[in-house]
Amino acid sequence: MTAAALAPPLRGENRRVRNRNGDGVAKVTSKLDGVSETMLWTLYDRACEARRSDGVLVDPDSVRICDAIDYDFTRHFGDPVGSFAARAAEIDELLRRWLERHPDGLIVSLGEGLETQVHRVDNGRMRWLTVDLPVAIELRKQFLPSSRRFRHVAASVFEPGWMDEIERTPDVFIVVQGLFMYLEPEAVRRLFAQIVKRFPGAEIAFDVIPRWFSQLTMWGVMQTPYYRLPPMPWGIDGDEITARLHSWSSGIETLNMLEYRVPRGWPKIMEDLFRMNPLTKRHLPCLVHLKVHNP
Numbered sequence: 001m002t003a004a005a006l007a008p009p010l011r012g013e014n015r016r017v018r019n020r021n022g023d024g025v026a027k028v029t030s031k032l033d034g035v036s037e038t039m040l041w042t043l044y045d046r047a048c049e050a051r052r053s054d055g056v057l058v059d060p061d062s063v064r065i066c067d068a069i070d071y072d073f074t075r076h077f078g079d080p081v082g083s084f085a086a087r088a089a090e091i092d093e094l095l096r097r098w099l100e101r102h103p104d105g106l107i108v109s110l111g112e113g114l115e116t117q118v119h120r121v122d123n124g125r126m127r128w129l130t131v132d133l134p135v136a137i138e139l140r141k142q143f144l145p146s147s148r149r150f151r152h153v154a155a156s157v158f159e160p161g162w163m164d165e166i167e168r169t170p171d172v173f174i175v176v177q178g179l180f181m182y183l184e185p186e187a188v189r190r191l192f193a194q195i196v197k198r199f200p201g202a203e204i205a206f207d208v209i210p211r212w213f214s215q216l217t218m219w220g221v222m223q224t225p226y227y228r229l230p231p232m233p234w235g236i237d238g239d240e241i242t243a244r245l246h247s248w249s250s251g252i253e254t255l256n257m258l259e260y261r262v263p264r265g266w267p268k269i270m271e272d273l274f275r276m277n278p279l280t281k282r283h284l285p286c287l288v289h290l291k292v293h294n295p
Contacts (some may be wrong), residue, residue, distance in 0.1 A: 029069070036135055039139075041223075044073040046115075049263070051063060056082060076224060077224065078223060081263075082262060090287055091175060092121055094205050104125050107126060107174075107175060109177070114140060117177075129152075129153060129165075132153075166198075170201030172201075174199065181209045196249040197249070207288070208241065245288070252291075252292065254291045255290040257287065257288055260287060
């Protein structure tokens with residue numbers, strides 16, 4: 001046995017270990033922390049929703065991956081409400097409709113962690129590029145390996161290399177799911193403006209959180225007694241989005257805001273009440289879908 005095999009896992013490193021039950025089944029243990037650890041939170045939500053007979057998402061890959069990771073999801077994240085699954089399902093529909101018009105198109109997903117959207121929307125012809133930090137790509141490759149059509153880039157979304165690889169064509173859809181809120185507002189502005197400038201004719205989808213929730217995370221809020229949400233510096237209310245994005249770039253051709261809703265239970269009842277009032281509706285999370293002008 002080598003010294004490396006005896007060494008403890010490095011911070012942020014993912015390694016295969018025997019599971020706690022001692023039944024000989026190899027599982028993956030994760031040392032993710034900070035923002036990177038949130039990929040386990042969203043995975044858990046999607047997997048739990050996919051296990052339900054009345055779930056809003058059909059996602060066997062998320063179930064498979066969740067079962068293969070040695071992590072106490074319930075202890076850290078509590079009972080799932082299905083909001084991340086609903087968000088993913090709404091973006092799935094956007095991508096499927098886009099692929100009807102661009103069957104050989106390229107979908108670029110930024111910071112997607114263990115999202116399995118690539119398999120849920122695959123039409124057998126499209127291409128997919130995942131851009132995420134090295135520690136996230138390391139874990140992703142263990143479950144979702146690259147192929148001729150599905151590639152990974154282990155890099156920060158701020159590194160220009162991933163953009164340089166992509167041809168300037170309308171056959172590009174860029175998904176930024178669960179990422180912008182973790183960036184500083186100025187960083188969001190720079191990245192958004194750069195994407196719009198570099199990809200004329202492309203479509204973009206991303207989600208936003210309202211200001212009140214952003215501020216709550218900056219003060220510090222516990223999801224459970226064992227998990228504190230990472231700070232989310234960028235929040236924006238629904239009535240501010242259109243003007244803000246147009247002030248960041250003149251290249252926007254069309255812009256729509258879409259809802260995604262908690263599927264059931266008391267969270268759904270509370271959300272429905274908020275949506276009935278225009279004064280409170282703007283304080284809910286939403287999706288933004290836009291098309292870049294193609295001169």
